[in-house]
Amino acid sequence: MFSEVIKALSDGFLVTLQIFGITLLGALPLGLIIAFGSMSRFLPLKALVKTIVWIIRGTPLMLQLIAIYYGPGLLFHNNIWNYSNGRMTAVLVAFIVNYACYFSEIYRGGIESISKGQFEAGQVLGMTKSQIFFKIILLQVIKRIVPPMSNEIITLVKDTSLSRVIAVYEIIWAGQSFIKGAALIWPLFFTAVYYLAFCGILTVLFGLIEKKLSYFSA
C-alpha cells in the first residue's frame, strides 16, 4: 500500500512542480513588463496597469481560477478549454497573471530603490536606456529583491494546490483520493513531506543566491 501511495503522490507532485516551474518561467518576465507599465509616464497605460494589478491582487486566486476556467463557457457558450490539456492551461494562465502582478510590485519597489545617481552615471557615459537597465540597474535590483521574491516563490509552491478546484490532478488531489478510495487519511497528510522538502531546497537555493550576490554592497 505504501508504495502505491508514494507512486500516486509522486505523480501528483510532478504536476505540482510543472505548475510551479511554468508559472515562474512566465511570471518572472511578465512581472517585469507589468512593472514598467506601472512606472510608465504615459498616464492611460499606467492607470490601466494599476487597475489590473488592483483587481488581480484584490481578489482570491481561487476565484480567478474558477472565472478563467468556467467564464468563457458560461458567458459566451464557448468553452475554450475543451481539449486534453485545457484545465492545465487555464491553471497556468491564472497563475502566471496572478503571480506576475505580485512580482511586478516587488520589481517596482526594487527599481525605485536604486539611487538616481546610478541612472545618471550611465546617462553621462552615453549609454542607452536599455544598456543602463540591463548592465547597471538589473543586478542591483535582483540583489535587493531576493528576500521578498523568495517569500512569494515559496508561497507559489503551496498555492499550486488551488488548481485542485478545477480538477487538475496535483498532489493534494492525489492524497485526498485515498480517503474516498481506500479510507486512508494519512496519504493526504503525507503530502506535507513533499512540500516541506521542496521548500527546504528552495530556501537553501535562495540562501546561495544571496551569498553569491554579497560580494558587492548596493
Added chain:
Amino acid sequence: MSVLEINNIKKSFGRTEVLKGISFSLEKGEVLSIIGSSGSGKTTLLRCLNFLETADEGTISVNGSTIFDGSSAKKLSDSEIRSNRLHFGLVFQSFNLFPQYNILKNVMLAPTLLKRGSPEEVEAQARALIERVGLSDKISSYPCELSGGQQQRVAIARALALKPDILCFDEPTSALDPALTGEVLRVIKGLKSKDSTMIVVTHEMEFAKSVSDKVLFMADGIIEEYGTPDDVFGAPKSEKTKAFLNNSLERF
C-alpha cells in the same frame, strides 16, 4: 576658437528660475572654477551642460558647432542627446560608481558598450587611466572596498575613459572628509594640461585660486563675477562676491 561657448542659458523648475541667463566661453586647456553658495544654480548649470536637465533657453556650442539651441522647436532625440553628452564628462559629488563591477570594469564598461576600440585596447587604456589616478593596486577591488577619495579617483578615470572635450566636476570633494579631499584635488590638478578643459564646481577656495585659469562666481542664477583668480579673489568688484569670499575664507 573656443572649445565651449554657452549663451544666455535659462532654466526654471516650476516657478523658480534657477538660471537667469548664463553666458561664458572656455578656451581649450582652461580650467574654470565655479564658486557660489548653495542654491545659486552651479549644479543646475553643470547638469544642463551634461543634458541631465534640458535648458529652457539659450545655446550651447562645442568646438564651434551648436549642439543645443533652446529656441529651436525641435526636441532632441535620445540618440542626439547621447551624442551631445559625449562632449562632456561628469564626475558626481556622490561618485556613483557601479557597485557590482570591480574598478577595472567600472572604467571599461562605457567604452566597451560604445565600442571604442577592441577589447584589448579598451582594457589597456583603462589600466593606464587607473594608474594615472594612482589606483593600480586596487584594480580588481570593488567600490565598497575603497575609501571615498579612492572611489572618486576611480570616477575620474571612468569619466576620462570616454575622452570628453570638457570634463565637469560637481563638488567632487563635498562628500569626503577633509583628510581625503587632498588626494582627489591633487588628481584633478594633475590632469591639467593644454589638451584638457575642465569645469569644477567647488567650495574649495584654495583649489580654485591655485588651479583654475578662470573663476566664475554665481549668485541667484546669474554670473555675479567672472575673471582670473587674481581678479576674483584679489580684487572682487561686486559686493556679493566680497561678502561670499569673506565668509568662505574666514578662519575660525
